[in-house]
Amino acid sequence: MATTTREQFLDTAEALFAARGFYGTSIAAIADELGLTKQALLHHFGSKEKLYGDVLRRISDQFEALRPETEAAAEEPAVHLKAYLMQIFQTASNGSNQTRLLMRELLDNNERAETAGEWFLKPFLNNLVTMVTAIPNWQDASKAEALAMVYQILGAINYFGISAPTLTGIFGKTAHARFEQAFPPQLERLFEAAISARQ
Amino acid sequence: MATTTREQFLDTAEALFAARGFYGTSIAAIADELGLTKQALLHHFGSKEKLYGDVLRRISDQFEALRPETEAAAEEPAVHLKAYLMQIFQTASNGSNQTRLLMRELLDNNERAETAGEWFLKPFLNNLVTMVTAIPNWQDASKAEALAMVYQILGAINYFGISAPTLTGIFGKTAHARFEQAFPPQLERLFEAAISARQ
DNA sequence: CTTATAACTTACCGTATGGTAGGTGTCAAA
């Protein structure tokens, strides 16, 4: 679907960064995948770091774009939040490497984040907190409390998405298929429990 | 506390691999931290890959060792499992880099795991499944169901442990301290909800 | 027909990497 070379670079970079991490991925490997040289990549993005930044920005934008789709279908804030989170889960379980890359960023950002103060995921997290405090039971919850609640669910979702291929390798494909089926209802139950925890 | 040079190597390797990943960490950097050369490291471990393997094996063993400590205090299987998981959470939140490295392994193992079939975390996961199916309500649950349940909690725990420094950077230290306080009770509630989901 | 620009290419460079080869010093057993 990607038409321009630049978009193709972003696609393959996203996939490779997600699979092998920033240091484990060379710009030559990315360019190779498209039958181009690394200089073509450098021509479009200037440096490896800038390419990485562009990949992250695109993911952040796509996550933001997910939100409005669920907004119309929900009068109730709790339903809205649940729909949004389940949509993220869908994205994660559909073999998308965005969740995987997000996880890596969370791991790698560690040292930088302590001084940075600003981060491409901040608006995403702020939005989630807003959505939580819109729920009647949670209106007087602190930012920290709301975030802790959301993190439980995000954690469960991401852990699932990341572990999927590994678990398939360990327990076999059929066992994993059953696992994949058993997960969503349990995730929904987890969400209900987390929401109703406050009263 | 590490007395032998070999153990010191394992300690610093664990810390650096956790912080920067396998590719982001050079064996020279590990040796530097101890005031030695990389050849000293190679003398003890043979290769970077073997060192990495030894680090992972040690973590796996330590996680296994966590289990018996909680066993005595629990007649009830559910209490036992909860105590074990909360102990893992304690380990994770105490600034230990084991959880972080575990997460990385889950991310990196992806491609290898599909063919490998054997993995150092397999006994750890198998143990958890056994602990779940020992709980009365869960005795007739499938392996997949039990695993899905455990994964919710493991996901929440690990996500918390990994995000901690990043969140401190974004929302500030005091906000993070509140978050850290709000998390454990919510985690316990999540556990109760997950356990009682089946009946 | 000329010029400019974008999208690439080949050629090259300095540096860092994992690993090999062949030492040196220490210490304990024979």
Place this chain on the structure above:
DNA sequence: TTTGACACCTACCATACGGTAAGTTATAAG
């Protein structure tokens, strides 16, 4: 007093990395 194992070291090497410099080619505007 020799021998051998151990824990390191310096010296070196091939490769891969990110990045620069200077082309080449195609396309479109003036």
